[in-house]
Amino acid sequence: MKVFSREFVTAAGSMTALAARVTGVAEDRLRQQEFQSDVLWLRRLCAWLMRDVAGLKSLDIAAWLGVTPAFVNEACFTARRRISARGVDLGRPDDDVARDVAALLSPYPVVTAICAPVPLADCMMAVALAFGLSRQELAGAGRSLRAARARHCFSWLAGIAAAAEPKAIARQIGRGRTAVSHGIAFVNRRPGSASLRAELLAALAGPDLPSTESLLRFGRDLETLTRSSTMERLNP
Known part of the structure; x- marks a missing residue:
């Protein structure tokens, strides 16, 4: 079993919490052995945040997420390509960037605002x-x-x-x-x-x-x- 440094755990934990917050998928589902689209969505966003925002190593990210290094590389490649195509501004606060990238990776139709609240x-x-x-x-x-x-x-x-x-x-x-x-x-x-x-x-x-x-x-x-x-x- 891989032992992570304190610095890695702090950074990875922060990125995991951010990904869970913007996707609405609970953190404790991250390592479940399931292939539902919302769990894969969470894992892909986590992989990109950890690699490109936190600057962590792919092998460590894979071990943290319980996936292969190839999964991490594919998730990051897909995110980077879509970010470039849509011109997402990465210079904003992490929460704003994470929401935009989550929308790019989402398997669901993404709606950013509701017309009127229900009573x-x-x-x-x-x-x-x-x-x-x-x-x-x-x-x-x-x-x-x-x-x-x-x-x-x-x-x-x-x-x-x-x-x-x-x-x-x-x-x-x-x-x-x-x-x-x-x-x-x-x-x-x-x-x-x-x-x-x-x-x-x-x-x-x-x-x-x-x-x-x-x-x-x-x-x-x-x-x-x-x-x-x-x-x-x-x-x-």
């Missing part, structure tokens, strides 16, 4: 109906694991569709901001969450708000996405 009440209705819960149960009265899972899904949906701040979401579910952040991270760890996020953003980019039926479909998709995770710590 929080509509997000709550969609999740409550999808989970078969009352608004009161979703708003904090429910103590079951299903209610806790629904609150996590509402936090995730409201953060994107309603562009709501954690404090506003927390008021809706009778929890603190830490619980909201935990809920969003919980959903982001589920395989398929990045593609669902891309679909939601695409629906929000149109001239009209998503229909009730469309919101309910996203609620049902979230219920299905998180259904196999009831044994995980939910912090109800």
Whole structure:
């Protein structure tokens, strides 16, 4: 097992956190043995950030990501070619650059802005109906694991569709901001969450708000996405 220097761990950890933040894919999925497109997206962005932004060595990056050196080289080559073709300004803050490069590497349609936010009440209705819960149960009265899972899904949906701040979401579910952040991270760890996020953003980019039926479909998709995770710590 490779032993990394403290300097490498600090730099690699920073780039990994940045990649996870801009893609919405949880860090702990990075080394999972899976071939889903969102995990590959995260790995490719990490490889480029570590090599071209942090200046780390390809062999070390490959060991950190659990991939081959060829994967790192291919990811960097692809990113550089697309950056050159699109004229991305690399002199800006790392967060801004990472978002642009993530968009270039994304396997999903990338939407940078939504037309209008969805009311929080509509997000709550969609999740409550999808989970078969009352608004009161979703708003904090429910103590079951299903209610806790629904609150996590509402936090995730409201953060994107309603562009709501954690404090506003927390008021809706009778929890603190830490619980909201935990809920969003919980959903982001589920395989398929990045593609669902891309679909939601695409629906929000149109001239009209998503229909009730469309919101309910996203609620049902979230219920299905998180259904196999009831044994995980939910912090109800």
